[in-house]
Amino acid sequence: MTRTSPRSDTQGAVTARYDRIARFYDLIDRPMDVLGGVASRRRRLLARAHGAVLEVGVGTGRNLDVYPPDTVVTGIDVSAKMLARARQRADHLGGPFRFEQAAVQQLPFADATFDTVVATCVFCSVADPVAGLREAARVVRPGGQVLLLEHVRPRTRLLGWLFDAINPVVRRLVGPNINRRTEDNIVRAGLDVVEIRRWGIWREIVVRH
Numbered sequence: 039m040t041r042t043s044p045r046s047d048t049q050g051a052v053t054a055r056y057d058r059i060a061r062f063y064d065l066i067d068r069p070m071d072v073l074g075g076v077a078s079r080r081r082r083l084l085a086r087a088h089g090a091v092l093e094v095g096v097g098t099g100r101n102l103d104v105y106p107p108d109t110v111v112t113g114i115d116v117s118a119k120m121l122a123r124a125r126q127r128a129d130h131l132g133g134p135f136r137f138e139q140a141a142v143q144q145l146p147f148a149d150a151t152f153d154t155v156v157a158t159c160v161f162c163s164v165a166d167p168v169a170g171l172r173e174a175a176r177v178v179r180p181g182g183q184v185l186l187l188e189h190v191r192p193r194t195r196l197l198g199w200l201f202d203a204i205n206p207v208v209r210r211l212v213g214p215n216i217n218r219r220t221e222d223n224i225v226r227a228g229l230d231v232v233e234i235r236r237w238g239i240w241r242e243i244v245v246r247h
């Protein structure tokens with residue numbers, strides 16, 4: 039089970055948190071991308087994306103310049119302020135991007151709409167991650183894929199305990215939960231993991247539909 043305080047992890051609270059930090063997000067996240075090697079993980083995972091792509095929790099659009107050229111990307115996010123930054127980035131890049139404000143737990147798309155669904159560093163924040171994962175899988179076409187890049191609660195007992203202890207402070211300051219058991223949540227959502235790459239707290243996961 040994920041240890042989070044229900045009061046501070048409602049979807050409204052999550053949205054407010056990201057609206058609040060939107061203008062600092064890239065600055066806060068950049069060291070992890072560059073020094074923590076997350077940028078190269080994004081590139082490796084997203085090289086698999088093809089066709090009609092839905093990126094859930096698109097944030098400020100950090101992945102927009104990573105997608106292969108044969109993709110048409112729709113990005114959704116709960117935070118209007120994060121989305122505003124993604125739109126600015128898309129205007130600058132000039133690719134075929136479309137954005138909508140929506141929650142991954144209730145996607146405004148028909149079943150089997152997309153070839154690929156992408157989420158990077160998102161299910162650490164979604165208020166009900168299992169519902170979100172099920173909904174992400176619903177909108178993927180048969181034969182399609184869900185690509186996930188997520189950090190998870192450390193598996194060692196001491197580090198796990200430490201991450202649980204500092205999670206409320208980290209969540210308040212920078213947004214995500216650092217103690218989500220996303221691999222367990224994927225199993226609980228009934229998704230079919232075909233590939234998983236583990237490195238420290240990072241997971242690159244490919245789910246086939």
Ligand SMILES: C[S@@+](CC[C@H](N)C(=O)[O-])C[C@H]1O[C@@H](n2cnc3c(N)ncnc32)[C@H](O)[C@@H]1O
Pocket residue numbers: 049052053056067094095096097098099100101114115116117120140141142143157158159160163164165170213214
């Ligand atoms: C840590 S940021 C990651 C942003 C981006 N994916 C990246 O890799 O930089 C988490 C994002 O998920 C969004 N988010 C949180 N809960 C969500 C939900 N239920 N549905 C859609 N987006 C959500 C937040 O607003 C935020 O933009």
